[in-house]
Amino acid sequence: MDKSKLSAASIAAQALGWIDPVTKAVTPAIHPSTTYIRDPDNQYRSGRIYARDNNPSYDQAEAVLAALEGAEGAAVFASGMAAATAVFLALAPGDHVLAPKVMYWSLRNWLMTEATRWGLKVELVDTHDLDAVRAALRPxxxxxxWLETPANPLWTVTDIAxxxxxxxxxxxxxxVDSTVATPVLTRPLALGADLVMHSATKYLNGHSDVIAGALATARDDETRQRIKRIRAEHG
Ligand SMILES: Cc1ncc(COP(=O)(O)O)c(C=O)c1O
Incomplete structure (x- = not known):
């Protein structure tokens, strides 16, 4: 079956049909191990070294998220804020970024304090006003x-395409911070975005019992590699 043609509901319900090859469990195991055994010659041929960024517990969640977003790949994080800040930390001091005036307050606060202190040039615009975005862009x-649509807390909608x-x-x-829309209602990559971020703490989880974040990327490019490195090094 061509899994790319499945509806979001089927992808979410079937979770890509993953079965644990050892136990035949239909629900993924939680792997608490922080590290992995080396081969006798000191190599890690299993591909896993340390659980800060390499834990089989979240392989399936990442694969399902990538399928839901139509992404090349996805990475989960310890929180939505960890996912979002990784995107900005993958930039370089001096880079100019646009972000919405209406957006999740804590990320805007981080951008206007820590990110600017680190050298990012952050400019807040009404991203739902295309003329304002065009005027603010510096080729x-x-x-x-950075977009957030619908944006917390006013549900302001921006035209992603x-x-x-x-x-x-x-x-x-x-x-695009697509926390509110979820991939059920909006697939930002199909509309031309390069990256999608979620506070999985919210609707992706749906039960108010998990803090988590996620990034899904359109391509396996330098930005994705930098983001993965940041996750590996920051946790
Ligand atoms: C739209 C949006 N983005 C990001 C975040 C941050 O996510 P987390 O609380 O998982 O760090 C939130 C949290 O309220 C949010 O509402």
């Missing part, structure tokens, strides 16, 4: 346009 200097077209023309990537 060659703007590296990222239109912003992506303008941003790409200026040489900037587009990342």
């Amino acid at each position: 060659g200097e703007t590296k990222l346009v 239109a912003v992506a077209e303008a941003a790409h023309a200026a040489g900037a990537r587009v990342a």
Whole structure:
């Protein structure tokens, strides 16, 4: 069966049909081990070294998220904030970024304090106003346009496809905090975004009993590799 043609409901319900090859369990095991045994010659041929970024417990969740978002790959994080800040930390000091005036307050707070202290040039715009976005884009200097749609707390809606077209023309990537929409209602990558972020703490989990974040990327490119390195090094 071509799994890319499954509806979001089927992907979520079947979780790609993964079965534990050893126990035949239909629900993934939780692996508490922090580290993995080396081969006798000191190599890690299993591909797993340390559980800060390599834990089989979340392989399936990442694969399901990637399928739901139509992404090349997905990575889960310890929180939505950890996922979001990894995207900005993958930029370089001096880079110009646009972010919405209306967005999750704690991320905006981090951007205007810690991220600017570290050297990012953060400019807040009304991202639902395409003319305002076009006017704020600095071709060659703007590296990222961060969107949140619908945006917490006013549910302001931004046209992802239109912003992506303008941003790409200026040489900037587009990342979308899609926490509120979930991939059931919006697939930002299909609309031209480069990256999707979730506070999985919210609707992706749905039970108010998990803090988690996720990033799904359109391509396995340098940005994705930098983000994975940041997750490996920051946890
Ligand atoms: C839209 C949105 N993005 C990001 C976050 C941050 O996610 P977390 O609380 O999982 O760190 C939140 C949390 O409220 C949110 O509502």
